[in-house]
Amino acid sequence: MADLTTNFIGIKSPNPFWLASAPPTDKEYNVRRAFEAGWGGVVWKTLGEEGPPVVNVNGPRYGAIYGGDRRLIGLNNIELITDRPLQQNLREIKAVKRDYPNHAVVVSLMVPCEEDAWKAILGPVEETGADGIELNFGCPHGMAERGMGGAVGQVPEYIEMVTRWCKQNTRMPVIVKLTPNITDIRKPAEAAYRGGGDAVSLINTINSITSVNLDTFAPEPTIDGWGAHGGYCGPAVKPIALNMVAEIARNPETANLPISGIGGVSNWRDAAEFMALGAGNVQVCTAAMTYGFKIVQEMISGLSQYMDEHEMTSTSEIVGRAVPNAKNWQDLNLNYIAKAKIDQDLCIKCGRCFAACEDTSHQAISMSEDRVFEVMDDECVACNLCALVCPVENCISLDAQAPGTIDERTGKVVEKEYANWTTHPNNPIGEMFELTTPDE
């Protein structure tokens, strides 16, 4: 059993699996259950300023997207920050941290964009003994309409300003939570870094309408006939989140900025992928909301088995390992030639590869009368679609062509040397790129 102990910006936790600031972390009761189940840390659901708490809608708060077998793959939510009194939350945070000194307890905050409002809440939070704070610059619904949450996260100057206020007024580590509802995630991350933030966490939820009721013609979730966009999360957003994490990790401006990875983490493998692209730990919400807190046991055992198999002794050995391999398209090797190959012993003859290729791709798979499916190398561009739609894992592989052999599609010899678009003769502006190989 590998040691999963993680140190994230000085905050230690028994494992890198934290619960994100969200409904599962709204109350002491839930958080205690989470820690008992094995979660390494929590980010307490966002606190607002002193005074009457926000109110939530009294109809459905969530909408869902399902995969096959009614698997929830995407969740949309219009819940606001905590609707419980500030003092009650602070008391509960203090009690939990006292009883779980070795678990991470970070407190998410969202108050108006005024220095006094932030100053006012930092002291009481610090008194709870919490390990750090997370600035909620991400929630896309409700609070954004009031100039908070996602509204701040869309203006890098505000991010920098509020982050600086917090760093100047608390000794606690500051994590800046970013919204994905912008065009270039690197800008807010750079702003958080300039403001002195200790880390960024991302992604918060994505603006979304999950579905439309075709009887009432109202967006879902529907409140008395109307719907408002909410924040989308769950397995469906993982690819978006992974890319944004990678963008920050490989940006020289923010290469040293720690990242807490969020967005559709559902099992140990997802977590390891976020970490490989630069996240020091991960935060989870939808998977816990779908299956309960026990899933963390599988995440712990799975990551542990993976680390044992790869002879890793610390989670830090995973962090960033894939960053050097995350490149721009123009860097990819155009001389690399692959062909799809169907393992006839594994093929169950469903024919999905054929349908996909024949109808939507390159007509590169043949089908015989007795349902034998074969790839035609002279047509195959190695797009990978057949392998992706095949229900049998490893039945269709993409095999690299050895240098020196002939690519039957182009009739050209497969070159051994690396060559990318910047050096390609078809590139009309090739001279604008920095050439990576000398021109003969």
Place this chain on the structure above:
Amino acid sequence: MPNDMQTSGIADHRLTPSDYADNFTDLHAPLTDHEALVAADRCYFCHDAPCMDACPTSIDIPLFIRQISTGTADAAANTIFSQNILGGMCARVCPTETLCEEVCVRETAEGKPVLIGQLQRYATDGMMGRAHPFKRAADTGNRIAVVGAGPAGLACAHRLSMNGHAVTVFDARAKGGGLNEFGIAAYKAVDGFAQTEVEWLLSIGGIEVKYDSPLGSGLSIDDLKADYEAVFLGIGLGGVNALRADGEDKDNVVDAVDFIEGLRQASDMGTVAVGRHVVVIGGGMTAVDAAVQSKLLGADEVTMVYRRGKERMSASEFEQELATSKGVRIIYNAAPVRLTGNGAAQAVEFAHTHTVDGKLENTGETFTVTADQVFKAIGQTLDGAPDGLELTGGKIKVNEVGQTSDPAIWAGGDCASGGDDLTVTAVAEGRDAAEAINNKLTAEG
């Protein structure tokens, strides 16, 4: 002329070697990786899952299936073995159709449960071929005697060893495994799995096994109590109920358990002789195992006769269907009256039965079934329990943690009161008794 299915009397080599190989192959072939993933994907990961409740050893079934589905089968095996160290055998012999799979929500929804037993085998087989997942705790200096190397005794010994105690296991036979080795139908534990499992289980260390050491002559309970800090009895049920029918003492009227034991120990099924006309009397798993295996050995006609109705049979519906699918004829509501024949049995006369005011009675109508060989399978009884232990219902009386009326002696498995007579129940009882013994010794320092 070589023997065949029509050869009269009791004969061996009724079939060809390839027939025997086909007949005694795995009842369920192991799942391939792809099959395991497809089966695992059907699990809904229920909260407080009914399957877990139905499992006598309380294996966290949704967790291990999720672990399989996310590509960590070793973690799944750990989940299983931490609750049930004989999870490999239980995956093969558990009547899952009356336990976990019966209550699977997909059984409710679609009549097709998740293949829990086969998924368990997938996970456990994967690890058992390579590694043992547990290490012993630091040696406590305590010595504990376990009598019986069957499922209860082995589970108890393993858990005690995990807790750092030194265990000596005494077993009457020359091999361990108990009914896993001598009693289970051959097609449920092929390729010597019972012995493989015993060796794998013992590889934790700290367990010495003394074979050919029956309780009684030379090994007294008093000596064990004097030499060890605690004693666990997992001695099973050594006796067999009598038919109480005339002619029971004729030749070729044998206990089904003895027939199955001989079959299990045979290296070549062709050498196991079986009647052309076989009659099995009883309605439990032993009766089904004897009947089915008689058919698989080449008996021409096998008739299983049970004194009550189908719904009262302790063999599950799956087992009954297995028997009939192999060609066994099952007659319900009939009891043996007399066995006829000159020296050896030649036929059994049965009376039809019905229930009157809750009591089983003969209707007076009789019929006769031809028989070269008659197997008695109407239940086993406790035999050889130490004197002085309180009994209940013909078994050693134990409390909820397996302690007998003698506070230094624990018992579990078929010989002990409570629970069904199943491998998985024996494992649970052996494990729990080990924890109770550990708690007691730890408290005493």
